[in-house]
Amino acid sequence: MNEFAGSQYVIEIVYLIASVLFILSLKWMSSPTTARHGVWAGEIGMVLAIAGTLLHHGIVDYKWILISLVLGTIIGVPLGRVQMTAVPQRTALSHAFGALCVTLVGTAEFYLRSPSVAPFMMAVLSMEVILGGLTFTGSLMAAGKLQEILPQRPLTYKGQNLVNFLLMGAAVVLAVWLVLHPEAKQLFPLMVLIALIFGVLLVIPIGGADMPTVISLLNSYAGLSAAAMGFVLNSKLLIIAGALDGSSGLILSIIMSKAMNRSFTNVLFGAFGQVQTVAAGGQEAKSVRSATAEEAAAILSAANKVVVVPGYGMAVAQAQHKVRELYDSLTKRGVDVRFAIHPVAGRMPGHMNVLLAEADIPYDRLMDMEEINGDFPQTDVALVIGANDVTNPAARNDASSPIYGMPILDVDKARTVMVIKRGMSPGFAGIDNPLYYLDRTLMLFGDAKSFVNNIVRELGGGH
Numbered sequence: 001m002n003e004f005a006g007s008q009y010v011i012e013i014v015y016l017i018a019s020v021l022f023i024l025s026l027k028w029m030s031s032p033t034t035a036r037h038g039v040w041a042g043e044i045g046m047v048l049a050i051a052g053t054l055l056h057h058g059i060v061d062y063k064w065i066l067i068s069l070v071l072g073t074i075i076g077v078p079l080g081r082v083q084m085t086a087v088p089q090r091t092a093l094s095h096a097f098g099a100l101c102v103t104l105v106g107t108a109e110f111y112l113r114s115p116s117v118a119p120f121m122m123a124v125l126s127m128e129v130i131l132g133g134l135t136f137t138g139s140l141m142a143a144g145k146l147q148e149i150l151p152q153r154p155l156t157y158k159g160q161n162l163v164n165f166l167l168m169g170a171a172v173v174l175a176v177w178l179v180l181h182p183e184a185k186q187l188f189p190l191m192v193l194i195a196l197i198f199g200v201l202l203v204i205p206i207g208g209a210d211m212p213t214v215i216s217l218l219n220s221y222a223g224l225s226a227a228a229m230g231f232v233l234n235s236k237l238l239i240i241a242g243a244l245d246g247s248s249g250l251i252l253s254i255i256m257s258k259a260m261n262r263s264f265t266n267v268l269f270g271a272f273g274q275v276q277t278v279a280a281g282g283q284e285a286k287s288v289r290s291a292t293a294e295e296a297a298a299i300l301s302a303a304n305k306v307v308v309v310p311g312y313g314m315a316v317a318q319a320q321h322k323v324r325e326l327y328d329s330l331t332k333r334g335v336d337v338r339f340a341i342h343p344v345a346g347r348m349p350g351h352m353n354v355l356l357a358e359a360d361i362p363y364d365r366l367m368d369m370e371e372i373n374g375d376f377p378q379t380d381v382a383l384v385i386g387a388n389d390v391t392n393p394a395a396r397n398d399a400s401s402p403i404y405g406m407p408i409l410d411v412d413k414a415r416t417v418m419v420i421k422r423g424m425s426p427g428f429a430g431i432d433n434p435l436y437y438l439d440r441t442l443m444l445f446g447d448a449k450s451f452v453n454n455i456v457r458e459l460g461g462g463h
């Protein structure tokens with residue numbers, strides 16, 4: 001075996017190990033107990049993939065690669081340190097970078113090969129730059145909306161879906177034309193430009209609230225465009241990694257849409273979030289019962305079974321460590337405390353699991369919605385901490401509600417419901433929650449962290 005074939009062999013083996021690690025990473029990340037292994041496997045896989053690529057014979061000069069590595073690290077380190085609540089927009093930015101890279105590589109490859117590009121290669125190249133281009137600008141829009149640099153509300157105008165449809169159609173027509181006439185070089189930038197514009201127009205009519213689902217879908221597009229790039233560059237590793245990314249993003253978007261009882265078309269074209277303010281504004285005054293931390297502590301300590309339902313408010317208030325103190329306090333008194341996790345509680349998939357794991361709440365105390373729902377009628381207290389929509393009984397019994405049909409945690413079936421939130425503001429869906437007006441519901445008004453702290457203090461622990 002000569003030196004070239006030898007190093008090629010090493011590269012292939014390194015890529016194979018990296019591919020296996022990527023697959024294991026996804027598998028392990030599906031459970032909290034193995035998630036850390038999953039992160040490690042993904043990181044080692046990525047280091048191997050980069051190392052293998054750097055061994056390539058085609059590389060004549062490492063200078064530019066080194067500069068890019070330093071630049072990437074300078075951008076990447078602060079991105080890795082963002083607050084947990086900013087992870088969705090951080091993820092969107094990563095997709096934008098990846099998609100920009102795919103689009104640039106695709107463009108370079110086209111001009112290197114043109115005018116004699118084989119039809120299959122041209123089709124794959126077109127798919128690469130169309131998906132890459134729309135993912136780049138779409139992800140930037142999504143990140144901007146989530147970071148509130150751009151307006152969160154859906155920006156809509158008449159005939160919007162038709163315009164988007166025509167634009168996408170134009171990009172596809174250009175792609176087909178280029179497959180038949182790859183020498184028509186001047187059409188290529190036009191196709192990329194249309195994809196870039198399409199990305200902006202696709203995302204602006206979607207409300208900030210739907211962004212996590214959109215980001216997960218854009219993740220899927222980024223994966224597919226990377227897989228297409230794998231065909232162009234003849235890299236099996238890229239094809240595998242892109243396909244994993246593409247399919248996992250799609251599966252996640254489906255899970256999120258299902259948990260919100262929304263169809264993809266509704267997320268993408270429904271301009272959800274527009275009607276919300278109207279619905280929230282039209283409420284007539286109804287009375288609620290509120291209680292103090294002292295009363296809440298007394299009720300909790302008299303209970304046998306307590307189910308804590310965390311939501312977005314717990315995340316914003318960063319109350320998870322106080323919740324852990326509450327868990328310790330109550331458990332010490334012999335109260336059975338469990339946590340009910342709704343699949344879309346918070347603002348990103350697994351949001352509550354991550355926060356509760358950070359506070360070292362034992363995994364076996366975290367219950368999925370399906371596991372816990374049957375237990376609410378035998379639960380003495382359902383303690384809702386900063387959750388709203390995921391507990392809204394209107395989803396079960398009000399056919400006119402925008403969230404009708406969304407699976408919810410049946411907290412209203414518990415003997416007593418206590419809800420910690422700052423006021424009567426609606427949650428993400430922007431709608432009122434009839435749970436708050438039930439006789440068995442007590443509102444505990446305040447910031448999640450300080451209210452839980454006060455309860456812990458009343459129970460005789462904490463600071």
Ligand code: NAP
Nearest residue numbers: 311312313344346348349388389390422423425427428448
């Ligand atoms: P939610 O319905 O958005 O409600 C959160 C509640 O927390 C608000 O009503 C707010 O009321 C309260 N809150 C805010 N800051 C607080 C603080 N510092 N202390 C105490 N309370 C605070 O949250 P959720 O029940 O977790 O539901 C999640 C929603 O996000 C669902 O509608 C879901 O469809 C959507 N969503 C989730 C994902 C995901 O992947 N998880 C993705 C997309 C969409 P006050 O202002 O009165 O305090």
